Amino acid sequence: MTLSGAYQITFWTEILYLDSKFHFLEKLPSNDNLKKIAFALFLLYVTVKLIKYLRARKLSKKLIADKVSQVEKNKEELETKFGDGKLVDGNWWILDESFEELLQKLQNGSLGCLEVLHAYQAKALEITNKLNCVTEFIKEAEEWAAKLDGISPSQRGPLHGLPFSIKDNVAIIGYDSTAGLTRNLFKPKQEDAAIVSALKSLGAVPFCKTNIPQSMLSFGCGNPIWGMTKNPFCKDRTPGGSSGGEACLVAAGGATFGIGSDIGGSVRVPASFCGISSIKPTSRRMSYKGFHISSKVVGIDAVPGIVAKDTSTVILISKLLLQQDCLQTFDDSMLPIPWNEQLSQPGRKLKIGYYEDDGFFPTTPGVQRAVRMAREHYEKLGHELIPFRPFNVEALVKSYGFMMVADQAETLLTNLSVDDIDPSLKYLMWMVKTPHFLKRLFSPLLSFFSPRGLPMVLGSGGRGGKLSSQLWKLVSEKDDYKQEFISKWRSSGLDLCIGPTYACPAPLSKDIGRLYSAGSYTILYNYLDLPVGIVPVTRENEEDQRKLADYNTFDVLVKLAKQTTTGAHGLPIGVQIIGLPYQEELIFHGMDILSSIAKA
Numbered sequence: 336m337t338l339s340g341a342y343q344i345t346f347w348t349e350i351l352y353l354d355s356k357f358h359f360l361e362k363l364p365s366n367d368n369l370k371k372i373a374f375a376l377f378l379l380y381v382t383v384k385l386i387k388y389l390r391a392r393k394l395s396k397k398l399i400a401d402k403v404s405q406v407e408k409n410k411e412e413l414e415t416k417f418g419d420g421k422l423v424d425g426n427w428w429i430l431d432e433s434f435e436e437l438l439q440k441l442q443n444g445s446l447g448c449l450e451v452l453h454a455y456q457a458k459a460l461e462i463t464n465k466l467n468c469v470t471e472f473i474k475e476a477e478e479w480a481a482k483l484d485g486i487s488p489s490q491r492g493p494l495h496g497l498p499f500s501i502k503d504n505v506a507i508i509g510y511d512s513t514a515g516l517t518r519n520l521f522k523p524k525q526e527d528a529a530i531v532s533a534l535k536s537l538g539a540v541p542f543c544k545t546n547i548p549q550s551m552l553s554f555g556c557g558n559p560i561w562g563m564t565k566n567p568f569c570k571d572r573t574p575g576g577s578s579g580g581e582a583c584l585v586a587a588g589g590a591t592f593g594i595g596s597d598i599g600g601s602v603r604v605p606a607s608f609c610g611i612s613s614i615k616p617t618s619r620r621m622s623y624k625g626f627h628i629s630s631k632v633v634g635i636d637a638v639p640g641i642v643a644k645d646t647s648t649v650i651l652i653s654k655l656l657l658q659q660d661c662l663q664t665f666d667d668s669m670l671p672i673p674w675n676e677q678l679s680q681p682g683r684k685l686k687i688g689y690y691e692d693d694g695f696f697p698t699t700p701g702v703q704r705a706v707r708m709a710r711e712h713y714e715k716l717g718h719e720l721i722p723f724r725p726f727n728v729e730a731l732v733k734s735y736g737f738m739m740v741a742d743q744a745e746t747l748l749t750n751l752s753v754d755d756i757d758p759s760l761k762y763l764m765w766m767v768k769t770p771h772f773l774k775r776l777f778s779p780l781l782s783f784f785s786p787r788g789l790p791m792v793l794g795s796g797g798r799g800g801k802l803s804s805q806l807w808k809l810v811s812e813k814d815d816y817k818q819e820f821i822s823k824w825r826s827s828g829l830d831l832c833i834g835p836t837y838a839c840p841a842p843l844s845k846d847i848g849r850l851y852s853a854g855s856y857t858i859l860y861n862y863l864d865l866p867v868g869i870v871p872v873t874r875e876n877e878e879d880q881r882k883l884a885d886y887n888t889f890d891v892l893v894k895l896a897k898q899t900t901t902g903a904h905g906l907p908i909g910v911q912i913i914g915l916p917y918q919e920e921l922i923f924h925g926m927d928i929l930s931s932i933a934k935a
Contacts, residue, residue, distance in 0.1 A: 391753040395517040399560050402511075402520050406471050410460070413472055417457040429454040430588055434648045437591065441496040444488065448480040448496030452540060455498040459543055459589035466565045468574070468583040469543045470503050471510060476542035483538060492538025493655055499539050500590040502581050503547045503561075505639075506625035507531055514629045515549035515558025515757070516750050528625025529665035530594060530639050530656070536664070537655055545580030545593065548759055550629040550747060552739070554604055554837075554854055555759025555847040556580060563757075563844060567609060568906050572841040575605030576759070578640065582609040585642050592643040592652055596626050599735070600837070600857025602640030603911060606869040608841035610907030612646040612926065613869045614653055615860070617916045621656060622666040629750055633741035634810040635861055646870055646930035650923045657919075670917075678920035685925060687713055688723025688824070688832035695728040695855050696787050697893060699839040699886055699900050701879035705872045705908040709833050712932045723824070723832055729790050731816060731862050732855050734809045736794020740767055741806055744795075759848035766795040785891045787852045795851075817863050821915065831925045832913045840875045840906040842899040853896055856911065866919045868912040868926040871933075875903045 429451055432440070440446040456472065463469035476498070483496050504512045506524040513519040526532075531541055549558035556579030557563030564579050566572040567587040574583040578595030582605030585593045595602040597615040606613035618636035628637060643649045656662055657674040689710045691703040698706075710720050740747060744767035756764055774781075774793055782789045824832070838853035860867045886897050912929065914922040 388753065395753050398517050398520045402560065409472055409474060413456060413460055417453070417460065426450060426454050427458075430458055434591060434643070434645060434651075438494070438497060442488075442491055446496075448483040448540065449477065451496055452476060452480040452498050452542060455590060456542060459500070459584060462567075462584060462587045462589040466567060466570070466574075466583055466587065467562050468546055468564045468580040468587075468589070469500075470513075470546050470561045470580065471544045473507065473510065473542050473544070475509070476540050479535070479540050483540070492536065494534065494652075495538035497539045497591045498542045499534065500543050500545050500581060500584050500593040501528075501531060501541050502578050502593070502595045503544050504551060504577075504596060504627040505531060505544070505594055506627070507541060507544070510544065512627040513558075513560055514551050514627050514750075515547055515560055516629065517560065517754050518750060519627070520560070524625070526625065529622035529662060531625070532665040533622070533656055533661045534594075534652075537661070543584075543590070545578075545584055547578070547580060548576040549754070549757040550750060550760065551577035551596075551598075551601065552630060552747070552763060553577065553757070553759045553848065554600070554850065555757070555844060556583075556605075557757045557759055557844070559755040559757065565844070566841050566906075569841070569903075571843055572903070572906070573608065573759075573844045573847045575608035575841065576847075577601040577605075578642065579605045579608075581642050582606055582611060582613075585609075585644060586611050588644075592641060592648050595640045595642055596623070596637055597640045597857075597861065598628075598632070598635060598637040599739070599861050600854050602642060603857050603867060603869045603909075604837055604854065606642055607836035607871070607907065607909030610871045610874075610909070611642055611644050611869075612649045612871065612909075612930070613640055613642040614649050614919065614922070614926075615640050615867045616653075616919050617866045618864050619668065619670045620672060620866070620917055620919060621653075622662045622669055624666040624668070630740060630744070630747045631742035632739055633806050634738045634813055635735065636864055646868075646923075646926045649868070650927065653919065653923065672917050675920050678918055679924040679927075681924075681927075683924065684718055685713070685830040685928075686719045686721070686828050687925070688827060688829045689720055690722065690724035690832075690834045692835065692838075693725050693728045693855055693859070695732065696838045696853050696896075697886070697888065698835050699879070699896065700882035701840060701873070701875040701900070701903075701908055702835045702838065704879060705910055706833060706835060708932065709870075709872050709910045709929055712929060713833075716928060718928070721827065721829075723827055723829060725820070725859055726823075727816070728855050728859060731813075732852065732858060733790035733794035734813060735858050735862050736766075736791050737806070737809055738813075740795060744768075758845065762848045763795065763851065766792050784889075787890050787892045791851050813862060820863060824915065830914075830921060833925075833929075834911050834913065836869060836909050836911050839896045839900045840903045840908055842896070846895055846899040849895060850892065850899075852892055860911070860913060865916060866914050866922055868922045869909045870912060870926050870929045871907050871909045872929070873908050875900075875906045875908060877904060880904055 506528040546564045566574045581593040581595045586609035692698045
């Protein structure tokens with residue numbers, strides 16, 4: 336007899352002994368009554384859960400109302416100060432100064448830090464009233480700027496008095512990092528993010544926080560707290576995500592530069608959609624300490640990013656952060672890789688790979704033309720260009736989806752449990768909530784109508800029950816893919832590679848939530864952890880629009896890309912410049928060369 340069997344005999348012997356003394360078994364209800372009791376308990380459980388849910392919903396609505404009221408009050412104080420968003424002293428000309436001219440005048444004292452800050456505060460107010468890109472203005476910015484005005488010229492930092500913006504998820508002491516989630520309201524950070532501290536030590540002044548998509552897992556830019564941000568080139572279109580507020584504000588001239596973050600294209604896609612430059616570094620080259628994340632991720636590293644109107648500004652900010660252990664002072668987990676001047680030597684001739692589509696999601700004619708323009712520009716300047724296209728992108732898109740919801744999307748679903756779901760996130764929510772066996776059951780049908788959508792649908796199967804051993808297998812496969820990719824890169828003798836940023840120009844805001852797969856172009860380089868720069872190259876023109884007639888496929892998502900690109904005339908299109916790990920300086924060299932395409 337087993338030990339458990341002996342325990343069972345002992346248990347029932349004791350029960351029968353007690354019953355012989357007290358006869359309580361006779362008093363238990365019948366089976367019918369047990370069913371009624373069970374049903375009543377079930378109803379009670381459901382009722383309690385519903386009451387808790389409704390109370391949580393009510394609380395979340397109140398938190399949003401209180402937060403918006405607080406922010407609007409602070410905003411009204413600024414508007415009153417500047418005359419409803421207009422500078423009373425007429426210093427708008429400050430905004431027309433180039434980054435270099437503005438910095439020079441701040442350094443020599445011909446412009447004061449406070450007067451420059453006021454100009455950008457007023458401009459940001461004007462922009463956000465039209466496009467809804469700023470979430471909060473940082474009240475302490477005036478105190479910091481006034482303090483900088485009081486220091487001697489010998490103590491002025493290299494970014495003395497320059498106002499810059501930061502993405503909502505970047506920590507600054509005393510302010511929330513909401514990620515568009517009500518559970519993060521009224522939870523102010525206790526210290527600045529390392530990159531903010533570093534920039535302040537260089538003399539720059541953070542003066543506002545900018546909008547993001549709900550949970551930051553979308554190429555759109557809207558959430559229940561702050562609403563939806565609009566593209567500065569067309570209000571019906573998205574500025575991209577998740578650093579959409581940053582790109583919008585900087586593109587419209589409301590900040591000298593901005594800090595965002597990138598885990599799937601979150602800095603690069605908005606930069607391309609809004610016609611500005613950006614850099615996504617290799618992980619741990621720039622500090623991610625103090626950035627908020629909203630889901631449990633395995634194998635994919637989120638990184639900070641820098642956005643600015645001009646490529647030269649992105650390069651200067653990056654160089655200052657990487658020189659003299661600037662970031663290491665505030666984050667000792669940083670890799671000690673200082674700025675390498677030899678990689679960015681002017682005049683160096685490059686061997687550059689290029690591709691117009693990744694073999695997975697076809698690019699629109701305008702995007703293809705942008706890559707051709709970049710290729711021809713490099714060739715005219717004496718650089719060698721050869722075809723080089725990624726491989727097996729469909730499989731990595733699926734793996735990426737699994738890694739992004741490594742905890743079966745439990746954290747994401749918990750974060751969104753009582754919030755209204757933003758339209759740009761509803762498709763993702765459907766993907767992670769649908770049981771994996773149902774996805775597998777209907778995958779033949781889905782693969783017929785949308786083969787480009789299938790990998791993301793299956794990969795984002797947070798309910799797929801991935802075991803840790805399976806996740807680590809995916810990580811191992813990712814490492815193998817990276818090794819093979821870099822091996823092919825080196826055997827081709829490449830310095831850099833150029834390619835599309837997204838399958839089409841900025842989609843309509845109502846469409847962006849279904850076009851996750853069109854972001855395969857940026858997802859690839861988060862998967863590989865390679866550094867990437869963005870340079871705006873051209874804008875969608877009439878010829879691109881005419882050629883859309885030939886952009887045909889049975890896939891419903893490609894049809895949607897065609898439909899949403901119709902009418903996109905005049906929208907900017909940027910190109911990715913990709914490099915090997917920790918060779919950001921070489922990317923900057925390539926970006927600097929390509930940035931002259933506008934003059935050409």
